[in-house]
Amino acid sequence: MYEGAVQELIDELGRLPGVGPKSAQRIAFHILESDPDDMKKLATAIVTVKERVKFCTVCGNVTEQETCSICRDPRRDPTMICVVEESKDVIAVERTRSFRGRYHVLGGAINPIAGIGPDQLRIRELLSRLSDEQISEIIIATDPNLEGEATATYLVRMLKTLGIKVTRLASGLPVGGDLEYADEITLGRAFEGRRSMS
Numbered sequence: 001m002y003e004g005a006v007q008e009l010i011d012e013l014g015r016l017p018g019v020g021p022k023s024a025q026r027i028a029f030h031i032l033e034s035d036p037d038d039m040k041k042l043a044t045a046i047v048t049v050k051e052r053v054k055f056c057t058v059c060g061n062v063t064e065q066e067t068c069s070i071c072r073d074p075r076r077d078p079t080m081i082c083v084v085e086e087s088k089d090v091i092a093v094e095r096t097r098s099f100r101g102r103y104h105v106l107g108g109a110i111n112p113i114a115g116i117g118p119d120q121l122r123i124r125e126l127l128s129r130l131s132d133e134q135i136s137e138i139i140i141a142t143d144p145n146l147e148g149e150a151t152a153t154y155l156v157r158m159l160k161t162l163g164i165k166v167t168r169l170a171s172g173l174p175v176g177g178d179l180e181y182a183d184e185i186t187l188g189r190a191f192e193g194r195r196s197m198s
């Protein structure tokens with residue numbers, strides 16, 4: 001245990017995803033030894049992102065306005081919705097340039113061990129979009145891992161009853177992985193080859 005502020009910083013850093021106790025200690029000492037102005041910039045960036053960035057009221061993507069730039073773009077096809085887990089997956093799909101519709105960001109995936117069920121995700125918001133907007137196809141692009149599969153299965157079962165065309169990204173994505181790690185070509189192909197679930 002270090003004294004006061006150093007330990008406090010290590011504890012806070014250690015709560016971030018993917019940062020273990022050793023990394024937290026290394027980052028804390030890096031901060032301690034860095035130029036004060038640089039570290040002030042980092043601290044300001046954290047405060048600013050929390051103050052300024054919110055979630056799009058339509059799709060749940062990150063934005064600094066009421067709605068995100070994709071929902072505001074009139075050139076996007078409003079009849080297609082691509083359902084993803086996180087905002088970073090929107091970026092991954094956008095990179096492929098295979099999709100010109102809009103998104104719905106769930107805010108995670110079903111994970112019973114972590115206590116995340118359908119109610120913790122933005123599924124209710126998706127349903128209300130389906131009743132308000134004219135949607136012709138829903139593409140499910142959850143991660144190709146256990147949680148992503150469980151979420152996809154749940155969504156397919158639920159959406160089938162509504163008579164909307166539901167498709168799922170084609171296989172070929174690295175199983176067990178994260179959508180954001182798939183390269184553009186693989187992800188683009190998975191998009192083109194999406195299969196119907198309804």
Ligand SMILES: [Zn+2]
Nearest residue numbers: 056059068071
């Ligand atoms: Zn949006």
